[in-house]
Amino acid sequence: xxxxxxxxxxxxxxxxxxxxxxxxxxxxxxxxxxxxxxxxxxxxxxxxxxxxxxxxxxxxxxxxxxxxxxxxxxxxxxxxxxxxxxxxxxxxxxxxxxxxxxxxxxxxxxxxxxxxxxxxxxxxxxxxxxxxxxxxxxxxxxxxxxxxxxxxxxxxxxxxxxxxxxxxxxxxxxxxxxxxxxxxxxxxxxxxxxxxxxxxxxxxxxxxxxxxxxxxxxxxx
Amino acid sequence: xxxxxxxxxxxxxxxxxxxxxxxxxxxxxxxxxxxxxxxxxxxxxxxxxxxxxxxxxxxxxxxxxxxxxxxxxxxxxxxxxxxxxxxxxxxxxxxxxxxxxxxxxxxxxxxxxxxxxxxxxxxxxxxxxxxxxxxxxxxxxxxxxxxxxxxxxxxxxxxxxxxxxxxxxxxxxxxxxxxxxxxxxxxxxxxxxxxxxxxxxxxxxxxxxxxxxxxxxxxxxxxxxxxxxxxxxxxxxxxxxxxxxxxxxxxxxxxxxxxxxxxxxxxxxxxxxxxxxxxxxxxxxxxxxxxxxxxxxxxxxxxxxxxxxxxxxxxxxxxxxxxxxxxxxxxxxxxxxxxxxxxxxxxxxxxxxxxxxxxxxxxxxxxxxxxxxxxxxxxxxxxxxxxxxxxxxxxxxxxxxxxxxxxxxxxxxxxxxxxxxxxxxxxxxxxxxxxxxxxxxxxxxxxxxxxxxxxxxxxxxxxxxxxxxxxxxxxxxxxxxxxxxxxxxxxxxxxxxxxxxxxxxxxxxxxxxxxxxxxxxxxxxxxxxxxxxxxxxxxxxxxxxxxxxxxxxxxxxxxxxxxxxxxxxxxxxxxxxxx
Numbered sequence: 001x002x003x004x005x006x007x008x009x010x011x012x013x014x015x016x017x018x019x020x021x022x023x024x025x026x027x028x029x030x031x032x033x034x035x036x037x038x039x040x041x042x043x044x045x046x047x048x049x050x051x052x053x054x055x056x057x058x059x060x061x062x063x064x065x066x067x068x069x070x071x072x073x074x075x076x077x078x079x080x081x082x083x084x085x086x087x088x089x090x091x092x093x094x095x096x097x098x099x100x101x102x103x104x105x106x107x108x109x110x111x112x113x114x115x116x117x118x119x120x121x122x123x124x125x126x127x128x129x130x131x132x133x134x135x136x137x138x139x140x141x142x143x144x145x146x147x148x149x150x151x152x153x154x155x156x157x158x159x160x161x162x163x164x165x166x167x168x169x170x171x172x173x174x175x176x177x178x179x180x181x182x183x184x185x186x187x188x189x190x191x192x193x194x195x196x197x198x199x200x201x202x203x204x205x206x207x208x209x210x211x212x213x214x215x216x217x218x219x220x221x
Numbered sequence: 222x223x224x225x226x227x228x229x230x231x232x233x234x235x236x237x238x239x240x241x242x243x244x245x246x247x248x249x250x251x252x253x254x255x256x257x258x259x260x261x262x263x264x265x266x267x268x269x270x271x272x273x274x275x276x277x278x279x280x281x282x283x284x285x286x287x288x289x290x291x292x293x294x295x296x297x298x299x300x301x302x303x304x305x306x307x308x309x310x311x312x313x314x315x316x317x318x319x320x321x322x323x324x325x326x327x328x329x330x331x332x333x334x335x336x337x338x339x340x341x342x343x344x345x346x347x348x349x350x351x352x353x354x355x356x357x358x359x360x361x362x363x364x365x366x367x368x369x370x371x372x373x374x375x376x377x378x379x380x381x382x383x384x385x386x387x388x389x390x391x392x393x394x395x396x397x398x399x400x401x402x403x404x405x406x407x408x409x410x411x412x413x414x415x416x417x418x419x420x421x422x423x424x425x426x427x428x429x430x431x432x433x434x435x436x437x438x439x440x441x442x443x444x445x446x447x448x449x450x451x452x453x454x455x456x457x458x459x460x461x462x463x464x465x466x467x468x469x470x471x472x473x474x475x476x477x478x479x480x481x482x483x484x485x486x487x488x489x490x491x492x493x494x495x496x497x498x499x500x501x502x503x504x505x506x507x508x509x510x511x512x513x514x515x516x517x518x519x520x521x522x523x524x525x526x527x528x529x530x531x532x533x534x535x536x537x538x539x540x541x542x543x544x545x546x547x548x549x550x551x552x553x554x555x556x557x558x559x560x561x562x563x564x565x566x567x568x569x570x571x572x573x574x575x576x577x578x579x580x581x582x583x584x585x586x587x588x589x590x591x592x593x594x595x596x597x598x599x600x601x602x603x604x605x606x607x608x609x610x611x612x613x614x615x616x617x618x619x620x621x622x623x624x625x626x627x628x629x630x631x632x633x634x635x636x637x638x639x640x641x642x643x644x645x646x647x648x649x650x651x652x653x654x655x656x657x658x659x660x661x662x663x664x665x666x667x668x669x670x671x672x673x674x675x676x677x678x679x680x681x682x683x684x685x686x687x688x689x690x691x692x693x694x695x696x697x698x699x700x701x702x703x704x705x706x707x708x709x710x711x712x713x714x715x716x717x718x719x720x721x722x723x724x725x726x727x728x729x730x731x732x733x734x735x736x737x738x739x740x741x742x743x744x745x746x747x748x749x750x751x752x753x754x755x756x757x758x759x760x761x762x763x764x765x766x767x768x769x770x771x772x773x774x775x776x777x778x779x780x781x782x783x784x785x786x787x788x789x790x791x792x793x794x795x796x797x798x799x800x
Contacts, residue, residue, distance in 0.1 A: 013347075014342065014343075014751075015341065015342035015343035015344075015347065015420075015751075016420075017756070021419060021420075024419055025345040025346075025415050025416075025419040025420065028414075028415045028418060028419060029345060029346055029349075029411055029412070029415040032410075032411045032414050032415060032445055033407075033411055035445060035446070036407055036411070036445055036446075036448075036449045037449070039446055039447075039449040039450055040449035040450070040452055040453050041453070042449075042450065042453075043449070043450050043452075043453030043454055043457070043483060044453055044457075046483070047457070047468055047479070047483075050476070050479055051468075132460075132464050132466050133460070133461075133464035133465035133466040133467060133473075134464060134465035135464070149474075150467075150474050152466075152467060152474070153466070153467050153468065153474050153475070156460075156464075156466030156467055156468060157466075157468070159466070160456075160457065160460060160466065164453075164456075
């Protein structure tokens with residue numbers, strides 16, 4: 001390239017004119033991807049709506065089997081992690097790399113807490129035989145509380161929704177570990193923090209989806 | 222050098238230059254070796270890799286089609302078993318839809334052309350672009366694993382309970398394959414939307430965007446909004462097979478009509494993913510070979526978006542007889558008729574573009590005419606199928622088969638062939654054999670109509686689709702159809718022959734063999750690794766055929782090094798002077 005400017009900073013890829021264009025492109029790409037994610041979960045929400053409209057009493061009955069306390073704790077944990085990821089971006093903007101790393105670390109920790117709580121919730125249900133599909137084999141006490149013949153469908157939807165959401169949390173943890181390592185290598189500064197910004201966007205969406213899942217699954221009466 | 226003032230008073234330096242006719246360094250000579258190709262992030266090479274993959278699957282699925290037609294030569298068994306027949310038509314449909322039609326124009330030709338038409342060096346996310354190709358390959362591998370596990374015979378739609386009752390291992394693999402494949406489509410769409418918004422060269426305002434870009438934009442919007450719904454549907458279907466969660470399968474308490482709603486919520490918009498980019502190619506080719514400004518630029522541009530929008534509201538017309546409510550059926554029927562309006566607007570504008578143009582009957586243009594003819598038949602028969610009372614009679618017959626082959630093969634594939642011939646000199650730097658090109662185009666036209674016109678007739682008379690046996694009265698129609706498919710097969714072999722041959726012994730292509738006004742033709746043939754020697758400043762619109770050719774040289778952004786936001790750096794032609 002004859003006019004491939006020599007002043008190109010190292011982080012700007014060859015096909016972008018400048019840092020701003022790269023940043024705006026990355027951000028827009030992530031927003032488009034988030035639209036994608038919303039439609040992806042939209043299918044699950046749609047299945048939820050259809051089956052809830054058909055079997056309203058099943059949903060109120062089955063929701064009693066879910067642990068509101070731990071679900072609520074998890075909601076607070078995730079909202080907290082959204083705050084820390086926002087603070088991580090703020091640190092990056094202010095060129096405070098140490099603050100960036102600390103905030104990323106807290107976010108990772110909170111995400112792990114979420115997954116651990118989720119693990120114990122799953123583990124407790126599977127122990128009682130509340131498992132998806134063909135593994136549906138509840139204990140007699142559970143069957144007494146949950147007499148609805150379609151009860152396994154509610155838990156099919158529950159496991160799909162929380163399972164797919166959980167996968168997104170795991171991906172988020174992976175991404176933030178990657179960011180943490182890169183931040184340690186000095187890749188980010190107030191000049192360049194695009195990956196932090198767009199991972200933050202992703203993380204807020206994962207959080208937001210949980211904010212919808214929690215009342216829809218746990219809090220119905 | 223000359224200076225031009227833009228609206229917000231930024232001064233841009235504009236220099237005129239001509240593309241070199243004998244480029245020494247092109248994207249094909251830039252890096253060599255298999256590894257360099259496999260790891261390339263260059264949109265042009267990725268486009269070519271997609272083209273080869275799509276051609277491979279097209280050949281495979283086409284071969285299956287010929288086998289199917291051969292089997293239908295006689296009313297009873299001709300040479301394959303009924304079960305094999307079921308698997309073969311399923312495979313033909315699934316491969317054509319998911320591996321050929323969906324990626325063909327956007328991922329193969331679009332990948333090559335889109336950044337060039339925008340004056341960009343690459344798409345916004347080149348590595349994602351490469352990833353999308355490999356995701357496509359992985360999806361293909363899953364499908365082949367499925368074939369090794371007794372295959373699948375559910376029809377390409379994977380309706381429950383077929384897909385949850387029969388041979389679940391093969392179905393699990395292929396549905397996971399389609400799930401994976403969806404991400405390749407999503408990534409391409411995301412990439413294109415971002416590229417069109419953020420990477421336009423200076424001077425390319427939204428009203429100077431080539432119509433091919435508008436079409437790819439509309440396509441990408443559908444890809445981004447519809448494909449994730451397919452992904453979750455297919456994921457639920459896989460879980461239905463693996464875990465028996467019971468959302469779709471009636472035996473497990475689920476609802477098969479819910480599956481159909483979910484499936485068609487993607488798959489109806491998906492037919493617009495297949496055809497809308499074809500519309501873009503037609504707009505480009507028809508202006509180039511009519512030597513005339515496109516008629517109704519905004520009408521064509523916005524009708525693509527209108528199709529994308531209305532296309533989301535018509536999925537229920539696939540389910541008129543599936544037991545959805547009468548009210549829903551009526552509404553979907555009405556909305557289906559509405560899609561005909563923007564499509565009709567396009568056809569009329571293309572025909573108006575031809576009016577008083579100086580038409581040059583080169584091979585790409587021949588395919589445009591074939592497209593106009595076949596696609597119009599396909600469109601009108603679609604309106605008939607959208608009419609409720611008619612559909613009760615025609616649903617699940619060969620009439621439907623003929624209809625979607627007229628729109629998908631007569632529409633998308635003809636547009637693909639038009640685009641392939643049109644951009645072949647740009648992609649390869651070689652000219653194909655024009656005589657053989659025309660002969661095969663005519664053969665395709667004859668073979669196509671012989672194959673699918675009789676299917677309208679026997680469908681209207683009651684021949685159901687997907688049947689292995691049929692009553693004797695349909696034999697003449699089936700036999701005509703089979704002979705037609707052989708002619709089609711032969712024509713495609715001729716195309717393969719002369720295209721491959723042109724690579725080795727073809728005449729060298731000039732930078733702009735068609736005298737097109739499009740930006741991509743202002744680069745060398747084949748283009749440089751960065752597409753253009755310099756970041757171009759676009760001074761003229763893509764269809765300004767009323768201006769003499771010598772005005773179609775590019776400006777060169779010096780001061781700002783070609784910032785990607787056309788609207789901030791608009792260059793006024795009347796303010797530029799000759800250097």
